[in-house]
Amino acid sequence: VGSVASLFISRWDRAIVDEVPEALHNRLGITIGLKAYKAYADLINSPRWQRALNFGARPQRLLWASTGSKDPNASDVLYITSLASPFTVNTMPEQTLNAFADHGEVGDALPVDGGDSESLLNEFTQAGVDNQALAARLQKEGAESFVKSWNELMEVITTKSESLVQAD
Known part of the structure; x- marks a missing residue:
């Protein structure tokens, strides 16, 4: 079974844009991505996971979401x-896909050792960002948003189903 673990990248940056110096703008989301990729690589490269792969396990993939620049x-x-x-x-949004097709270039792959993510996270901490509290807040807001969208979808389906039954 294939699956993904989603990280909503730009939400990190939007959440703190008014709280950090301009030099730190648009950097927290990528830093969180770096840290997540390191944890992912550590797991995938572990002896335990390698044994699981030998038995046919499929690794979950990281999914970068909310990757349109705001x-x-x-x-x-x-x-x-x-x-x-x-x-x-x-x-990615269609606009971002089109922009990438027009002028985007793939940069270097993320380093499996996390690169400079720890020093960057320290910069955000020094700027007053509590990454743990922010993570909890973003997770809560994201869950609420998905529940709201799900409920709206169910309402549309119910309304459409009722109209089709009445049409018979």
């Missing part, structure tokens, strides 16, 4: 070029 001062393909790496999936 900052008009940033590249419209910022998150795509920064996060393209083996064993990842990227969902």
